[in-house]
Amino acid sequence: MAYRKLPRCSRRQVVRGLIATTAFGVVTKLGTACSPSSEGGTSGGDSGAGGGGDLLVGFIYVGPKDDFGYNQAHAEGAAAMAANVPGIQIVEEASVPETTAVAETMRSMIEIDGAQVLFPTSFGYFDPYILEMAAEFPQVQFFHAGGLYQDGVHPDNVGSYFGYIDEAQYVAGVVAGHMSNAGKLGFVAAKPIPQVLRNINAFTLGAQSVKPDITTQVIFTGDWAMPVKEAEATNSMADQGIDVVTCHVDSPKVVMETAEKRGIYCTGYHANQAPLAPQGYLTGAEWDWSSIYSDLGEQFVAGKTLMAGDIPHILRGGLAGKFCKLSDYGPAVSDEAKAAAETAKEQIISGELVIYKGELKDNQGNVILPSGEEYKQDNLELEKMDYLIEGVQGSIEG
Known part of the structure; x- marks a missing residue:
């Protein structure tokens, strides 16, 4: 799996820059004057917008990806999805606070990178940020780790997954x-x-x-x-x-x-x-997110969605389901x-x-x-x- 260096500025800074210019519609993806960096960014191919027909999946972490903890476990699962599922590319951003910053990151991944599925992984991302963005982008699937989906209350493009750890x-x-x-x-x-x-x-x-x-x-x-x-x-x-x-x-x-x-x-x-x-x-x-994320990736490539009811809105499992170990x-x-x-x-x-x-x-x-x-x-x-x-x-x- 190849990793492409991205500009040093965060995608939140990119979004702010794009919003501040009247040329939003013609700016090429990540076409900024930021200096190159290996921190955070797109993996799994040359085009963050899903080049070659690949489906692009975004992952957002509240802390660094090498924290020996929560974020590292999710990042390892995301890497497994990209490595194990042909037709999947991933884009990532780490150290995103549980504030409006995550809404900016989600918007950037959708509008700039072309993400069709998002995994904003931190607990505090769910309400209101995921719920608001899901209502604004009904064609994008949003999967949250831990939030409790309520049928008839939350948008049908929102899913909740978590393990009985x-x-x-x-x-x-x-x-x-x-x-x-x-x-x-x-x-x-x-x-x-x-x-x-x-x-x-x-x-x-x-x-x-x-x-x-x-x-x-x-x-x-x-x-x-x-x-x-x-x-x-x-x-x-x-x-x-x-x-x-x-x-x-x-x-x-x-x-x-x-x-x-x-x-x-x-x-x-x-x-x-x-x-x-x-x-x-x-x-x-x-956590054993590698197996869970790879399985979901295969369903995405097969065309299954939350909106069509092909993927359950609440996905749970424990030791038996290989959600944890x-x-x-x-x-x-x-x-x-x-x-x-x-x-x-x-x-x-x-x-x-x-x-x-x-x-x-x-x-x-x-x-x-x-x-x-x-x-x-x-x-x-x-x-x-x-x-x-x-x-x-x-x-x-x-």
């Missing part, structure tokens, strides 16, 4: 439960949105399946990329005697490296962070922990193990699920999660 977090929690001597775990989290809360709760439930009295201390940093606060939170946890930490932030790099320096164990998220903590990395909950076990993981984790993974894949079942209480003592009831992974109530379970120390307020 809390399944992998549950298994990581089983490992953490076996490896923790203190019975105290730590979780550094960005924001208390449902996807994050599911990971915190599933990780804790996995650990509690090993040690019922184990606790998880959660600290919310307030945003997806707050490296100073992430380091402070991890150090604070180590100071409190917590001996296994994990996280849900865009780049787990700081948390993993800080845990390694403090001599405590860690489990990863989004991608494989084992190189960052060669002694203390136990395992991790990883577990990192390889680190050198510190005991054989007992490995065996328990493998059993849990197999039971989740087979459907024998249901993560959320009663009696389940929140950490305020309220009953979430009465005894005998359960939420399977496709239950929409889980996508509205607004609580921390019993055993999680922390609050989603403020």
